[in-house]
Amino acid sequence: MLRTEAVVDLAAIRGNVATLKAATAAEVMAVVKADGYGHGLLESARAALAGGATWLGTAMIDESIALRDAGITAPTLAWLWTPDETEAVRRAVDTGVDLSVSSQWQLDGVRAAAADLDLVPRIHLKIDTGLSRNGADVGNWPDLLAATAKAQAGGEVEVVGVWSHFAYADEPGHPMIAQQIAAFRDALADAARVGIEPQLRHLANSAATLTLPEAHFDLVRPGIAVYGLSPVPQQGDFGLVPGMTLRAALASVKRVRAGSGVSYGHAYTTERETTLALVPLGYADGIPRNATNVGPVSINGHRFTISGRVCMDQVVVDVGDLPVDVGDHAVLFGPGLDGEPSAQDWADAVGTIHYEIVTRVGPRVTRTYVGAAG
Ligand SMILES: Cc1ncc(COP(=O)(O)O)c(C=O)c1O
Numbered sequence: 001m002l003r004t005e006a007v008v009d010l011a012a013i014r015g016n017v018a019t020l021k022a023a024t025a026a027e028v029m030a031v032v033k034a035d036g037y038g039h040g041l042l043e044s045a046r047a048a049l050a051g052g053a054t055w056l057g058t059a060m061i062d063e064s065i066a067l068r069d070a071g072i073t074a075p076t077l078a079w080l081w082t083p084d085e086t087e088a089v090r091r092a093v094d095t096g097v098d099l100s101v102s103s104q105w106q107l108d109g110v111r112a113a114a115a116d117l118d119l120v121p122r123i124h125l126k127i128d129t130g131l132s133r134n135g136a137d138v139g140n141w142p143d144l145l146a147a148t149a150k151a152q153a154g155g156e157v158e159v160v161g162v163w164s165h166f167a168y169a170d171e172p173g174h175p176m177i178a179q180q181i182a183a184f185r186d187a188l189a190d191a192a193r194v195g196i197e198p199q200l201r202h203l204a205n206s207a208a209t210l211t212l213p214e215a216h217f218d219l220v221r222p223g224i225a226v227y228g229l230s231p232v233p234q235q236g237d238f239g240l241v242p243g244m245t246l247r248a249a250l251a252s253v254k255r256v257r258a259g260s261g262v263s264y265g266h267a268y269t270t271e272r273e274t275t276l277a278l279v280p281l282g283y284a285d286g287i288p289r290n291a292t293n294v295g296p297v298s299i300n301g302h303r304f305t306i307s308g309r310v311c312m313d314q315v316v317v318d319v320g321d322l323p324v325d326v327g328d329h330a331v332l333f334g335p336g337l338d339g340e341p342s343a344q345d346w347a348d349a350v351g352t353i354h355y356e357i358v359t360r361v362g363p364r365v366t367r368t369y370v371g372a373a374g
Pocket of ligand 1: 031079165204205206207221222223224225231
């Protein structure tokens, strides 16, 4: 095998989207931002479309344009952009990428780009219903609606969607969920009063897609579940299949004496004569440095824990007396079918979420694709 590999199972991604689609009557926008949560933008997008997604979602405009450059023509929404991205906005409008608009400067930016191109831009107005992140706040919503209604009447924009994002969907039953749905309904009613009645109202992420049918509206926007990781782990796996296995070939194997200090600062010391295996993955590849002495690893079917500090390029694993050889496989995480740790196990070990574990796998790790995308 290669030195390091993130093996991405496209059949799993396709199947996960089919599972999500079966959970809703709404359209499915597969969120493929951040390089498809580390799984590969284009490959993930194609597998998601094969699984029944009819939309793709990205944070950055560049990510949506990369989809277009690769010939992917599915409806696509980009939602996070800054005032100087005029060229990106222009390219988005030109290639039919829908843009999220939360404020007047964004409305102006889209109109200017479209006027130049003699096109009508497709926009989704975003209301902040309680996340306090992106989106127009309730105080600015009437002004944004008025300006948008005017632009729409003048044929300067097409309002395709009105949308928002949850703060607590991964905690089913949290009172904030109902508050946000109510605020979203109020925002839609405000929009309707000024003649903005979009075909797509959307609010649900993965957790809401799988646990909150009343929040599905016309389209759902799952991300993490597309990649097979449970958005509400305390409620099980929802039949999702993890799409990524992170593995490496052992670069060195050596027998050392009892009392050998291991890796920088000797944060680990061998208790007896033992075998140390060297895994060529480090924090430059996305292995959290605080996985020192706690990150789980499977080698030749046996579970171990990283021994000593995580370095930039490598980690050491004390495998005791297990017979191992250079080139043998170390599996850091995968679907768990062969007893290997999961991304959730990693998240639990280092105090983060599985989103971060898969998304931060770095560019030195080769993505190898298995399973038919379509
Ligand atoms: C606006 C928006 N919608 C949908 C998603 C998908 O969320 P999840 O991965 O929890 O399904 C994200 C991801 O953070 C997002 O930022």
